[in-house]
Amino acid sequence: MARVIRPYPTLKGTVALRVQAASVKGPDGDWEHLDVAASADRTTALGSADTLGWTTARLRVSVTVPAKATAAGEPWSDVNVLAILTEGATNLRATVLLRPTDDGTEWIGDLDVLRADVFHRANLTVQMVGTVGGVPGRVLAEPTEDWVIDVRAARPEHGQTFTVRETAFSRSSLWLRNMPDLPWSINAAGSRPEVRLNTDMERLTELLDAQGDGPAGIVGSLLLAQLGEAMWTATFHAALGDLESDEEDGSPLFPADWRGEALRDMLRTVLPDLTPGEALREVHRRRTGDHGWGELQSRIQAAAQERAGLAKAVREAVRALEKLEREESE
Amino acid sequence: MDVEAGEDFGPWLARQLKLAGMTQTELANKIEVTRAAVSAWITGRATPRVETIGRIAIALGTDTVTVHTRTTDTQSGLPVTWYHRPQHEDAGRELGNAAAFAFDPDVEVLARETCQNSLDERLSASERPVRVRYTLHELTGEHMHRFLDAMHWDKLLPHYEAVADQAQKVGRVVAAGLRDMRERQRLVLLRVDDYNAAGLTGDDYADGRFAAVVRRQLDSHKQAGAGLGGSYGLGKATIWGTSRLGLVLINSTLSEPHEGRTDNRVVGRLDLPWRQVGDQVLAGPAWFGRPDPASPRGEVTRSWWAEADEIERLHLARDSDEPGTSFLIVGAYDMASFDKRTSDEVSDEDEGASVLAMRDRLLKALGRNFWAAMTGGGGLAPMLRASVRVLRDGTEIAPEEQVDPEREQPSRTRAVRAFLDGTTVDRRTHADDVAMKLVTMNVPLEGGAKGGVPHDAVLLVTRADDDDDRHNCLVAMRGNRMVVRDRRVPALPGNVRPFQAVLLLGLAAGPDARGAEAAEHFLRAAEPPEHNKWRQTEELAARYSYSAHRRISTLVRDANAAVKDLVVVPRAERPAGGERLKKAMVRRAKPPARSQSRRGAPTAPILDTVEAKPIDSGAWEVYGEIKPGSVPEAVFAAPTARFAVRSGSAPVVSWQSVEAIEGCTWSDDDRSLTFEPGARRATFRAVTDPTTHPVRASSSGLVVELRTGEKEQH
Amino acid sequence: MTFEKPSYIPEFIGLLDAETATEQLTEGLLTGVEKPRSLALDELVQPLPHEERFRARPVRALLDRVMHLCRNEKPTAADEWLAPRLHATLRLTRAEAADPELWSCLALLVAPDYVVWRHGRSGKVDAVRFQGPHYKQAFARLWWAAEMFRDGDDYRPAARICRNQDMLNTALRLDVVDHRPVAQAVAVLLERGVVTTGREVNALCTVVNAAAMTLAYDVIAPDIERDQVAVADWIRYEAVLPGDLVLPTGPAESRAPQESVDTLTELFADLFKDAPVRDREQVDEPEEVTSR
Structure with a gap:
C-alpha cells in the first residue's frame, strides 16, 4: 500500500521484528523447543516440530524500535508495543503486549497460538501504540516487513506460493483420468495453487531434479523452466479471473491471498511503467473490455518466461549440448 | 640495628659502594674501622653498631634513616646517562638491521603484542584482571623540551643525526621523526601500562624478565611454567618499532623484590643501527640508566630505582604501587593511521588527527583480538581490562575509554560468557542460545613418541549479530584467550543462518578439560612470533616432531565439521517434485529488471x-x-x-x-x-x-x- | 427455481477440492436445470476422520427444518435462525472451518437444494455461493457470522447481525471484526437502532474500518485470551439442539469484557455521528447484494 499519512506525529525509523524462539506443546503437555533453524527468512516453520498433534505454539517475539520511541520530550506517551498474529482464512487475531528491555529499544514477549486456530500461514506483525495529543491508542509505528508463522511447513520459506503433488493421473479425479499422458497439470483454483506431477510419466520427477550438465541435467532444466512458465501464466490468469471490485469506484482490488501476490509480481513485468493499482485496472479493463486483451498475451507470456528463467535455461542447454557434441567428436 | 629493614644490609652496602665508586678499604678508612669489619658486614657475618651507622651515612653522603631503612639507594652514585654499545671487535657494520625498524609500525600489532605479554605476565594468583592502559600523549613546545631534557636528549641527538644521514629506511624514518620535532615542536608519546602483572623482575643481566626485555637483542625469552611463556619474545621488537626514534623508556613495579626493592625500576633502551659519532663506532643499542661500576670501564648503564621527581619528568609515573610495567614509546607513530601516505607527507592537521586516529585503531584492535580475555562469567572476573586515553601537554583530549567486548564483538562475547556461566545448550532453540560441542584433538607427545594425549576442545556456536564485522567465522584461542586464528568456515551451504563460532583450546577450554595442559604447551610451541596462527615452527619440530603440526590441520578440519553439524539446517525429506522444483517455485523476492518500455512512449508521472x-x-x-x-x-x-x-x-x-x-x-x-x-x-x-x-x-x-x-x- | 433434495446424501462430510467443485458449477446447475452428479462426486471426496461431528445427517435435518420454517417467507429471513444452529451443529475448529473444500462438499453433496433455495431467487445462483470466500459461500458465511459475532456462549449478537443482510455482507469481510470487542460493539449499535438502514450499516462499517488505521482497538479495548479448553470441549461434545424457538448455547468461553465493548460502542457511535450517510431518513429494505 502507498504511504499512509496519519493526522498526528508518528515515529520515524525502522521497527524490526523477529521470532527469537518457538516451542510447541504436545497433547501430553510437554513443551518441545524448536531448533533455531525453524525460524529463518522471516518465517517460522512450526511443521518442523517432532511432536505430533501439538496443540499450542509459543512464539518469543522480539521487536526493536528506534530509541525515540521511549525518549523524553517526544509527542507521545504511554507507549505500548503489541504483537499481532492474524490469518485471513481463520479470522485469527491473537495479540500480546510486549515488555521493554532496559533501554526501551527492544521489546519482548511470548505470543501463544492454538494449532486449531491456524489453517496454514499466519502473519505476525507489531504495532507501536501510544497516547498522542490526549488521544490514547494511537498507532505510532509498524514494521516494514512482517513475519510468517507456517503451521505446516517443515522448513521456513517466506515466499512459498505453490504446493506440489505427485500423483498418478490415470487414477486421479474426473478429467485428469481422461488425460493420462499429461506430464503435469496446474491447478490454480484452490486456496493455494498446486502443481501436479504425473507419476505415470516415468522418470519425470527424476529429470526435474537432475543436477549437472549431463543430458538429464539439460533436459531437467528445460522442463523446469517450461513448467515454471506454465505455472506463472496459469496463476496470473486464475488470479485475474476472481477479482473483486472496489465498492467505491468499481476499480478492481488486489486479492488478499496468493492471488494478490502473484498479480503484483507479474504486473511489474507485464506493465512495468504503471503503478500496481494502475496496472491492475489496465489489465482488468482489457480483459473485460472490447480490445487489448489479445495484445496483452505476449506480455504475460514474456513475464512468465522471465520469471521462470526460460532464456537462461535454453542458453545453458545449448552450451551444454555443444559441449557434449565436442566430447563425442573428440 | 634494625634488621627488619627493606634490604639486607650486606648487599645494600656493597651496591652503595659500587655506585659511589668507593672500595671497602676506602670506607673502612673513612669511618675508622678495619677493612675486615666492612667485609664482614658485606658478607652478612656481622652488622654495624648504631653509632657506626651514622658514620657510614656521612661517608656515603646520606642520612641515617636511609641506611637504617635501606629502601632507596643513596644519591652518591654516578648521574643517570646513556651508554651506547661500541661495535664488536670482530663485527661488520650491521647496516640498518635494527630489529625495531624491520617492519612498518602498526598499532594493531602493538596492541596484540603488549596485551598478550600482559596476559602472560598477569599475577595468576589473583583473580583480578590485568589492567592495560594505553595513553597517547602529544607533547608540544615547552612540554616537549622539558621531557627531552629529562632524558638527556643532547646525548642522543648526535646519534640520530648520524643515522638520519643514512640512506636506509631507518634513516628516513628517523629523519622524519626529527623533522617533526624540530619544525613542528611536537612529539607523540605512547605509554602502555599494565597493572596486576609480574613487572620486570630479575637481574639486570642474567635470565629473568628484566633482561629478556631490556638486554636481549630483541630476541625470544622463554619462561617456564604452564600458561605463561612466549612473553617478551621476538614480538617485543614491535614495541620499539612503534617508535620512529627506536626509543622506549620503561618503569616497572616488581611483584618480587630485586635488590630488596620493588618500586620504580627505571631504564631506557634505544635501538639504532650501526653508526659513527665522532670517533666512536657504535654497534646498535644504547641504554639509559645509572653507570654500573662493576661493568668494564664502569660505563655500562643499568636500571636504577628512580625518585618521584625523576619519573614525573620522564612521564613514567605510575598510578599505584600495584606491580606491572610501563613502556613509554617515544615518537610513536602508526603507518596505518597515516592513510597510506609516508609520514613525511603528512600535514599538520593530519598529524593532529593521527593521535585520535591511532586511538580509534587501538580501540578496534583491542576489541577484535581480546574480546574473549575481556569477558568474564561464572563468577570469575575477566582476565583483561584495556582502555585508551589521549592527552595533549598533560590535558586530556579524549577521555579514557574502556574497551567493551560486548559492543565490539556482541555475538562472540555472548558465546564465551555462556561457556563461562555454564549456560550453553546442545541444540539451539532460542535465537540467543549458544550451542556447545566438544572437539577432540590428539595432542602429540613430546620427543616424537608415538601416540598422544586426547584433548577436549570446546566449540561454541551462536547467531551472528548485525554489528559483527564478518560472519560465519571460526576463531580459535588458547589459555590467554587472545584470538590466534580467525577464518571463515569453508564450504557452507546457502541456507545457513549467519553465525559465529569460537574454539577454545588448551587452558581456554577450562583447567579441568581433558588434556588441557598438554594442548596448551603444544599450541604455544606452534605459535609463531606474530601469534596469528598455529603452524610448523622450529620449536614444534624440535620438541615434538616434524609431522606434529599436522595435528593442527586435523583439529581445524574436525572443528569446521562440528560447526557445520551445529549450523546446517538438516534437509527435510525430499519435497514432492524434488528440490529444484521447490526452489523454482519460491516466489522471487526481487522483481526482475524493469523491462524496456515501449520506445518513444512517455513514461508515467x-x-x-x-x-x-x-x-x-x-x-x-x-x-x-x-x-x-x-x-x-x-x-x-x-x-x-x-x-x-x-x-x-x-x-x-x-x-x-x-x-x-x-x-x-x-x-x-x-x-x-x-x-x-x-x-x-x-x-x-x-x-x-x-x-x-x-x-x-x-x-x-x-x-x-x-x-x-x-x-x-x- | 428449486431443486429437489438429492437422492444420495453421503454419511459424512468430507473435502471436495476446488477444481472438481468448479467443474460442477455449470450453467445448468447454477440455473437449476441440472442437479449435481452426487454419486460420481462422492468418489472424489477426500474423507475427514469419521467423527460424529462430521456426520451429514444432522446438518441436513437442520436445513430441511429451516426451509420448512421459512417456506412462506423471504429466504433471507432464514439466516438469523440458521446461523447459530449451523454453528452449534457443525462443531469445527477455526482451522477446519477455514478449509473451503469442506464448505464445497456441503454445498454440492449435502444440500445443493438449500443453496438454490436461499440464493437462487434471481434465477441463477452466483457460483461463489457454492464455492467461494468465507463471507460469500452459502454455509461458510453463516457459520463464520455465528463464530465471529457470538459473545462466548451467547449466540444472540450473531443472530442479530444475521437479521441485517448488509451487516452480514459487509462486516464479515472486514478484518477489524476479528477483534471480538469490535464485533460486539457493532452488534450493540445495531441492537440499539443507531444503525438500521443498509446505508447506515455500510457507513458504520467504513467508519470502524478506517479509524482502525489510527486507533489500536486491541489496546484501548482489550479482549481476554481465548479459552482453548472451553472451545475444545465444546467441539468434542455432541450437539443436541433445543427446540426451534430457543437459541442453542455456544462454547463456554468467557464473554468479551463489557468495559471494552462499552468503550468501542461509545467511540463508534461518536465517530458515526459525523459520517456522511446519504438519505439518512430513507429506510430501504436490505437486499441481496449481488457479487462482483
Whole structure:
C-alpha cells in the first residue's frame, strides 16, 4: 500500500521484528523447543516440530524500535508495543503486549497460538501504540516487513506460493483420468495453487531434479523452466479471473491471498511503467473490455518466461549440448 | 640495628659502594674501622653498631634513616646517562638491521603484542584482571623540551643525526621523526601500562624478565611454567618499532623484590643501527640508566630505582604501587593511521588527527583480538581490562575509554560468557542460545613418541549479530584467550543462518578439560612470533616432531565439521517434485529488471513527495510533488485521496480544491493536472472535501495516489 | 427455481477440492436445470476422520427444518435462525472451518437444494455461493457470522447481525471484526437502532474500518485470551439442539469484557455521528447484494 499519512506525529525509523524462539506443546503437555533453524527468512516453520498433534505454539517475539520511541520530550506517551498474529482464512487475531528491555529499544514477549486456530500461514506483525495529543491508542509505528508463522511447513520459506503433488493421473479425479499422458497439470483454483506431477510419466520427477550438465541435467532444466512458465501464466490468469471490485469506484482490488501476490509480481513485468493499482485496472479493463486483451498475451507470456528463467535455461542447454557434441567428436 | 629493614644490609652496602665508586678499604678508612669489619658486614657475618651507622651515612653522603631503612639507594652514585654499545671487535657494520625498524609500525600489532605479554605476565594468583592502559600523549613546545631534557636528549641527538644521514629506511624514518620535532615542536608519546602483572623482575643481566626485555637483542625469552611463556619474545621488537626514534623508556613495579626493592625500576633502551659519532663506532643499542661500576670501564648503564621527581619528568609515573610495567614509546607513530601516505607527507592537521586516529585503531584492535580475555562469567572476573586515553601537554583530549567486548564483538562475547556461566545448550532453540560441542584433538607427545594425549576442545556456536564485522567465522584461542586464528568456515551451504563460532583450546577450554595442559604447551610451541596462527615452527619440530603440526590441520578440519553439524539446517525429506522444483517455485523476492518500455512512449508521472495534515475546517490539506516523466506534455495526472483501511475497500475522498503551484496547471473540468512542456518537477496543493469524509480526518489515515494516463492524440 | 433434495446424501462430510467443485458449477446447475452428479462426486471426496461431528445427517435435518420454517417467507429471513444452529451443529475448529473444500462438499453433496433455495431467487445462483470466500459461500458465511459475532456462549449478537443482510455482507469481510470487542460493539449499535438502514450499516462499517488505521482497538479495548479448553470441549461434545424457538448455547468461553465493548460502542457511535450517510431518513429494505 502507498504511504499512509496519519493526522498526528508518528515515529520515524525502522521497527524490526523477529521470532527469537518457538516451542510447541504436545497433547501430553510437554513443551518441545524448536531448533533455531525453524525460524529463518522471516518465517517460522512450526511443521518442523517432532511432536505430533501439538496443540499450542509459543512464539518469543522480539521487536526493536528506534530509541525515540521511549525518549523524553517526544509527542507521545504511554507507549505500548503489541504483537499481532492474524490469518485471513481463520479470522485469527491473537495479540500480546510486549515488555521493554532496559533501554526501551527492544521489546519482548511470548505470543501463544492454538494449532486449531491456524489453517496454514499466519502473519505476525507489531504495532507501536501510544497516547498522542490526549488521544490514547494511537498507532505510532509498524514494521516494514512482517513475519510468517507456517503451521505446516517443515522448513521456513517466506515466499512459498505453490504446493506440489505427485500423483498418478490415470487414477486421479474426473478429467485428469481422461488425460493420462499429461506430464503435469496446474491447478490454480484452490486456496493455494498446486502443481501436479504425473507419476505415470516415468522418470519425470527424476529429470526435474537432475543436477549437472549431463543430458538429464539439460533436459531437467528445460522442463523446469517450461513448467515454471506454465505455472506463472496459469496463476496470473486464475488470479485475474476472481477479482473483486472496489465498492467505491468499481476499480478492481488486489486479492488478499496468493492471488494478490502473484498479480503484483507479474504486473511489474507485464506493465512495468504503471503503478500496481494502475496496472491492475489496465489489465482488468482489457480483459473485460472490447480490445487489448489479445495484445496483452505476449506480455504475460514474456513475464512468465522471465520469471521462470526460460532464456537462461535454453542458453545453458545449448552450451551444454555443444559441449557434449565436442566430447563425442573428440 | 634494625634488621627488619627493606634490604639486607650486606648487599645494600656493597651496591652503595659500587655506585659511589668507593672500595671497602676506602670506607673502612673513612669511618675508622678495619677493612675486615666492612667485609664482614658485606658478607652478612656481622652488622654495624648504631653509632657506626651514622658514620657510614656521612661517608656515603646520606642520612641515617636511609641506611637504617635501606629502601632507596643513596644519591652518591654516578648521574643517570646513556651508554651506547661500541661495535664488536670482530663485527661488520650491521647496516640498518635494527630489529625495531624491520617492519612498518602498526598499532594493531602493538596492541596484540603488549596485551598478550600482559596476559602472560598477569599475577595468576589473583583473580583480578590485568589492567592495560594505553595513553597517547602529544607533547608540544615547552612540554616537549622539558621531557627531552629529562632524558638527556643532547646525548642522543648526535646519534640520530648520524643515522638520519643514512640512506636506509631507518634513516628516513628517523629523519622524519626529527623533522617533526624540530619544525613542528611536537612529539607523540605512547605509554602502555599494565597493572596486576609480574613487572620486570630479575637481574639486570642474567635470565629473568628484566633482561629478556631490556638486554636481549630483541630476541625470544622463554619462561617456564604452564600458561605463561612466549612473553617478551621476538614480538617485543614491535614495541620499539612503534617508535620512529627506536626509543622506549620503561618503569616497572616488581611483584618480587630485586635488590630488596620493588618500586620504580627505571631504564631506557634505544635501538639504532650501526653508526659513527665522532670517533666512536657504535654497534646498535644504547641504554639509559645509572653507570654500573662493576661493568668494564664502569660505563655500562643499568636500571636504577628512580625518585618521584625523576619519573614525573620522564612521564613514567605510575598510578599505584600495584606491580606491572610501563613502556613509554617515544615518537610513536602508526603507518596505518597515516592513510597510506609516508609520514613525511603528512600535514599538520593530519598529524593532529593521527593521535585520535591511532586511538580509534587501538580501540578496534583491542576489541577484535581480546574480546574473549575481556569477558568474564561464572563468577570469575575477566582476565583483561584495556582502555585508551589521549592527552595533549598533560590535558586530556579524549577521555579514557574502556574497551567493551560486548559492543565490539556482541555475538562472540555472548558465546564465551555462556561457556563461562555454564549456560550453553546442545541444540539451539532460542535465537540467543549458544550451542556447545566438544572437539577432540590428539595432542602429540613430546620427543616424537608415538601416540598422544586426547584433548577436549570446546566449540561454541551462536547467531551472528548485525554489528559483527564478518560472519560465519571460526576463531580459535588458547589459555590467554587472545584470538590466534580467525577464518571463515569453508564450504557452507546457502541456507545457513549467519553465525559465529569460537574454539577454545588448551587452558581456554577450562583447567579441568581433558588434556588441557598438554594442548596448551603444544599450541604455544606452534605459535609463531606474530601469534596469528598455529603452524610448523622450529620449536614444534624440535620438541615434538616434524609431522606434529599436522595435528593442527586435523583439529581445524574436525572443528569446521562440528560447526557445520551445529549450523546446517538438516534437509527435510525430499519435497514432492524434488528440490529444484521447490526452489523454482519460491516466489522471487526481487522483481526482475524493469523491462524496456515501449520506445518513444512517455513514461508515467510519479508522485514523488506527499505531505499532508488535517486543518481546522476538518479537511486534509495536501502538498504534493510530481516527477512528470519523459514527455510531460503527453501525459496527465490526477491526484486521488483515499482513507486507508486494512481490508476491504479504501473509501475515496473528493477534493474541495486543487491548486497547481509549479510546472503544471489544474483543470476543474478534467479534474486532472496538465504538465508544462519540459517540466522536471510539478507541485500542487489540494484540500479534501470534509463532507465526503467517511470518518473525521482526525481518525483517518490518508493515502494520496496519482492516476495517470496518456493524453488523447488530436 | 428449486431443486429437489438429492437422492444420495453421503454419511459424512468430507473435502471436495476446488477444481472438481468448479467443474460442477455449470450453467445448468447454477440455473437449476441440472442437479449435481452426487454419486460420481462422492468418489472424489477426500474423507475427514469419521467423527460424529462430521456426520451429514444432522446438518441436513437442520436445513430441511429451516426451509420448512421459512417456506412462506423471504429466504433471507432464514439466516438469523440458521446461523447459530449451523454453528452449534457443525462443531469445527477455526482451522477446519477455514478449509473451503469442506464448505464445497456441503454445498454440492449435502444440500445443493438449500443453496438454490436461499440464493437462487434471481434465477441463477452466483457460483461463489457454492464455492467461494468465507463471507460469500452459502454455509461458510453463516457459520463464520455465528463464530465471529457470538459473545462466548451467547449466540444472540450473531443472530442479530444475521437479521441485517448488509451487516452480514459487509462486516464479515472486514478484518477489524476479528477483534471480538469490535464485533460486539457493532452488534450493540445495531441492537440499539443507531444503525438500521443498509446505508447506515455500510457507513458504520467504513467508519470502524478506517479509524482502525489510527486507533489500536486491541489496546484501548482489550479482549481476554481465548479459552482453548472451553472451545475444545465444546467441539468434542455432541450437539443436541433445543427446540426451534430457543437459541442453542455456544462454547463456554468467557464473554468479551463489557468495559471494552462499552468503550468501542461509545467511540463508534461518536465517530458515526459525523459520517456522511446519504438519505439518512430513507429506510430501504436490505437486499441481496449481488457479487462482483
